[in-house]
Amino acid sequence: KGIEVKLQTDGSDSKKLQTSLTLAQHKFNPVQTGEGKVDVTNNGDGAVYVRLINTGVPIAGNEVPQSSNINMDVTFHLMNGTVIMPDKLEQGTDFYTEINLHNPGTRSNYEQLSLSVIVPSGWEIRNTRMEEASGVENSSYEYQDVRDDRVYTYFSLQWGKTKTFKIVFNAAYVGRYYLPSFTCEAMYDNSIFARNSGKWVEVVGRE
Numbered sequence: 576k577g578i579e580v581k582l583q584t585d586g587s588d589s590k591k592l593q594t595s596l597t598l599a600q601h602k603f604n605p606v607q608t609g610e611g612k613v614d615v616t617n618n619g620d621g622a623v624y625v626r627l628i629n630t631g632v633p634i635a636g637n638e639v640p641q642s643s644n645i646n647m648d649v650t651f652h653l654m655n656g657t658v659i660m661p662d663k664l665e666q667g668t669d670f671y672t673e674i675n676l677h678n679p680g681t682r683s684n685y686e687q688l689s690l691s692v693i694v695p696s697g698w699e700i701r702n703t704r705m706e707e708a709s710g711v712e713n714s715s716y717e718y719q720d721v722r723d724d725r726v727y728t729y730f731s732l733q734w735g736k737t738k739t740f741k742i743v744f745n746a747a748y749v750g751r752y753y754l755p756s757f758t759c760e761a762m763y764d765n766s767i768f769a770r771n772s773g774k775w776v777e778v779v780g781r782e
Contacts, residue, residue, distance in 0.1 A: 579619035638756040646677040647769035664746040677737040687762045690728040695752030701743040714738035746778045
């Protein structure tokens with residue numbers, strides 16, 4: 576019989592949402608500080624199921640590592656495989672990040688996953704697909720978009736399986752920069768996601 580509800584956010588004027596369809600969507604401005612409140616009153620005859628979806632970019636330094644139905648582990652290495660912390664790197668250093676993504680089997684096989692890696696402006700991405708011999712091997716993926724400051728990788732992940740993706744960088748420019756969090760999410764299912772925390776990193780000149 577459709578949907579007939581009344582919406583009210585943070586004590587503002589109520590809004591009537593009525594449609595003969597089985598799905599209705601309403602956008603409202605996010606709360607800038609403190610907590611927000613959304614009141615939904617069902618004035619129709621049938622049951623109404625409410626979903627609240629938040630999207631955005633966390634403030635630098637405030638990202639909290641989170642995961643839901645997928646596990647992500649991120650490490651950084653020198654080209655010989657030695658594990659390093661990227662907090663302070665000498666200019667000209669080649670290194671790579673290794674991102675392991677595991678489907679724990681809480682759901683089913685995952686399709687249309689997206690991995691987003693955004694790098695500090697002091698680092699340069701080495702596009703290993705354009706190099707004859709990089710020595711860096713990746714798990715299979717459907718598509719990868721390599722840009723100046725970020726890499727998007729699209730892939731599927733079977734139940735109980737793990738995929739590993741490696742991206743090579745060069746510490747190119749001296750200075751202090753912010754490394755945003757890496758994120759992995761299902762493109763059409765908000766309940767499947769993982770992200771790590773961001774951090775400040777530094778590129779120093781050769782002594």
